[in-house]
Amino acid sequence: MALISTRALTKRYPGGVTALDALSVEIGEGVIGLVGANGAGKSTLIKILLGLLPATDGGATVLDLDAATQGAEIRERVGYMPEHDCLPPDVSATEFVAHMARVSGLPRGAARERTADVLRHVGLYEERYRPIGGYSTGMKQRVKLAQALVHDPRLLFLDEPTNGLDPAGRDEMLDLIERIGRDFGITVVVASHLLGEIERVAGWLVAIDAGRLLRTAPLSSFTERTGMLLVETEEDAEPLAARLVGRGIDAVADGRSVVLDLATGGGGEYAVYDALRDEAVDLGLAVVRIEHRRHQLEDLFRDGGVDASVA
Amino acid sequence: MQASPESTGTIYDIGYRGYDGPRLGRRGAISAILWAGLRSIFGMGRSARSKVLPWGAVILAVIPAGVAIAIKVLAGDIIELYSYDDYLWQTGALLPIFVAAQAPELVVNDMRHRVLPLYFSRPISRLDYVLSKLGALTLALLALTLLPVLILFFGRILAAEDVLGAVGDEIGALPGILGNGLLHAIVLASIGLAICAVAGRRAYAAGAVLALFLIGSVTSGIFQEQGGGLAGVAPFVHPLAIVDGAREWLFGGAVDGSPVASAGVPMPLYGLAVLVILGVTWLVLAIRYRSVTT
Numbered sequence A: 001m002a003l004i005s006t007r008a009l010t011k012r013y014p015g016g017v018t019a020l021d022a023l024s025v026e027i028g029e030g031v032i033g034l035v036g037a038n039g040a041g042k043s044t045l046i047k048i049l050l051g052l053l054p055a056t057d058g059g060a061t062v063l064d065l066d067a068a069t070q071g072a073e074i075r076e077r078v079g080y081m082p083e084h085d086c087l088p089p090d091v092s093a094t095e096f097v098a099h100m101a102r103v104s105g106l107p108r109g110a111a112r113e114r115t116a117d118v119l120r121h122v123g124l125y126e127e128r129y130r131p132i133g134g135y136s137t138g139m140k141q142r143v144k145l146a147q148a149l150v151h152d153p154r155l156l157f158l159d160e161p162t163n164g165l166d167p168a169g170r171d172e173m174l175d176l177i178e179r180i181g182r183d184f185g186i187t188v189v190v191a192s193h194l195l196g197e198i199e200r201v202a203g204w205l206v207a208i209d210a211g212r213l214l215r216t217a218p219l220s221s222f223t224e225r226t227g228m229l230l231v232e233t234e235e236d237a238e239p240l241a242a243r244l245v246g247r248g249i250d251a252v253a254d255g256r257s258v259v260l261d262l263a264t265g266g267g268g269e270y271a272v273y274d275a276l277r278d279e280a281v282d283l284g285l286a287v288v289r290i291e292h293r294r295h296q297l298e299d300l301f302r303d304g305g306v307d308a309s310v311a
Numbered sequence B: 001m002q003a004s005p006e007s008t009g010t011i012y013d014i015g016y017r018g019y020d021g022p023r024l025g026r027r028g029a030i031s032a033i034l035w036a037g038l039r040s041i042f043g044m045g046r047s048a049r050s051k052v053l054p055w056g057a058v059i060l061a062v063i064p065a066g067v068a069i070a071i072k073v074l075a076g077d078i079i080e081l082y083s084y085d086d087y088l089w090q091t092g093a094l095l096p097i098f099v100a101a102q103a104p105e106l107v108v109n110d111m112r113h114r115v116l117p118l119y120f121s122r123p124i125s126r127l128d129y130v131l132s133k134l135g136a137l138t139l140a141l142l143a144l145t146l147l148p149v150l151i152l153f154f155g156r157i158l159a160a161e162d163v164l165g166a167v168g169d170e171i172g173a174l175p176g177i178l179g180n181g182l183l184h185a186i187v188l189a190s191i192g193l194a195i196c197a198v199a200g201r202r203a204y205a206a207g208a209v210l211a212l213f214l215i216g217s218v219t220s221g222i223f224q225e226q227g228g229g230l231a232g233v234a235p236f237v238h239p240l241a242i243v244d245g246a247r248e249w250l251f252g253g254a255v256d257g258s259p260v261a262s263a264g265v266p267m268p269l270y271g272l273a274v275l276v277i278l279g280v281t282w283l284v285l286a287i288r289y290r291s292v293t294t
Helices: A042-049 A071-076 A093-103 A108-121 A137-149 A167-182 A195-201 A238-246 A268-283 B025-041 B049-075 B087-091 B094-112 B116-120 B126-145 B147-159 B163-198 B202-226 B229-237 B239-251 B259-263 B268-290
Strands: A004-012 A018-027 A031-035 A057-062 A078-081 A155-159 A187-192 A204-209 A212-218 A225-233 A251-254 A257-261 A287-294
Touching: A004 A042, A018 A042, A018 A057, A018 A204, A018 A212, A031 A042, A031 A167, A031 A195, A042 A057, A042 A155, A042 A187, A071 A078, A071 B025, A078 A137, A093 A108, A093 A137, A093 B025, A108 A137, A137 A155, A137 A167, A167 A187, A167 A195, A187 A195, A225 A268, A238 A251, A238 A257, A238 A268, A268 A287, B025 B094, B025 B126, B049 B087, B049 B094, B049 B126, B049 B147, B087 B094, B087 B147, B087 B163, B087 B239, B094 B116, B094 B126, B094 B163, B094 B202, B116 B126, B126 B147, B126 B163, B126 B268, B147 B163, B163 B202, B163 B239, B163 B268, B202 B229, B202 B239, B202 B259, B229 B239, B229 B259, B229 B268, B239 B259, B239 B268
Parallel strands: A031 A187, A031 A204, A078 A155, A155 A187
Antiparallel strands: A004 A018, A004 A057, A204 A212, A225 A257, A225 A287, A251 A257
């Protein structure tokens, strides 16, 4: 079942900037990576889905509710962690998260109970009674996550959740996101421009660029085997490539390596391996490494010419 | 999951528990913001120091009523220290101080530290948020604008020799007491909140509120003394005088020393001025909160 579905969703800001351009996508359960460069439209998409921003054209439903008209109902069952700092410095995490739980509609007692639970889950213990102003960036990110989680949402939007964290804090945040998706059974949409991080936690990927859908597919399909074999040799690989081509196999040499297509040669994958072995032995060429070529997540953006940084 | 007896002392991860209980939605959210606002205004759940000013102001506002009742008990009807009409004019200086000290707490932090997007990503609208805050400040102000006068009202009844007769005498003043208290509270809350919403920091907000009322009061006093045409303008440069004029227009009862007495302008003008104040401050609030990006 699609938890989120958009139909030709378009958002043009006054002044002519098009943030979303006829975006149609269906998002199911699990941990979903919403990837794109800064300014690709990720935050705009989240705000429209929360019913906070009207679309210029097209529409969207979240949990089968219309984002344009049923925003309040959506926001009751959805959690949102913004990218920027959003915590008051002079109250404690306990007090703040409990207040946010009540603003989400939880009764007083439930708000208090769930606050204690959720702060423990995100890893805030004794310090939760101290004012937030004295927290480290990592602790503040946890409070931001806790306030998004405290009302037990069906769906969680996290906007650049690892922003400002050091490598250790980043790992902990990613582990937490993975746990929320896997153990808590909450669908998490993680918006990020860091492909390396998304790759670690997401099971499904929605890639957008300049407000348009680039691709949406399971993460595995982005990184699956390509049917190409990379062979590294100790010396120049040109003679090997030439012999393989002579056997009808697509092979391209590049210095001390050759890339060959397993689907060619007419004898199936194993015939290609055999041919490779025989020709290498015949030439007395030492093979250093053989590996399957995989798609790289970055390939996705390479064609579009997008500057997608990698963690 | 269950802790086995031999491993007591271990903290168990009991796993994630969902929530299937009631969700109160927008109504719950509004009442949560309102109550949290009231608690913060009166320093509840905060240090003793943050209770001093709000509770001190309430006590100072109530003391004259207590004194008046004590005198009535001791001396009978010979001296009447305060009437229902002039009570708020006499204790009025407390109101700007209370607003300046407590209103910034209510809205400035949410704005300055960008907490508002967290509110707006919950089942409320921007209008709900502003109205909840306005409601909290209005209710809090009633402790200064209504509570003391009600104490005076009930004190006078209970201190009378003929209690039932006193009820008959005093009851007619009740609508004026309630109306005046509410009028003061709403106008002061609107002005205070609008200034705080525009000011970026708590200190600026507090200073601006105090300045508005202080300058208004002084200017009004000078105009009043100058007499002539300026006396007619005098009440309209001071918010508390405008409210006092509106009170007199609605419920009657002139106040000695108020610029309203010497202004001699048609009374409905005060009603109009109150509407202008509310219109402008609410417009400021609407524009300010509409421009908050989520």
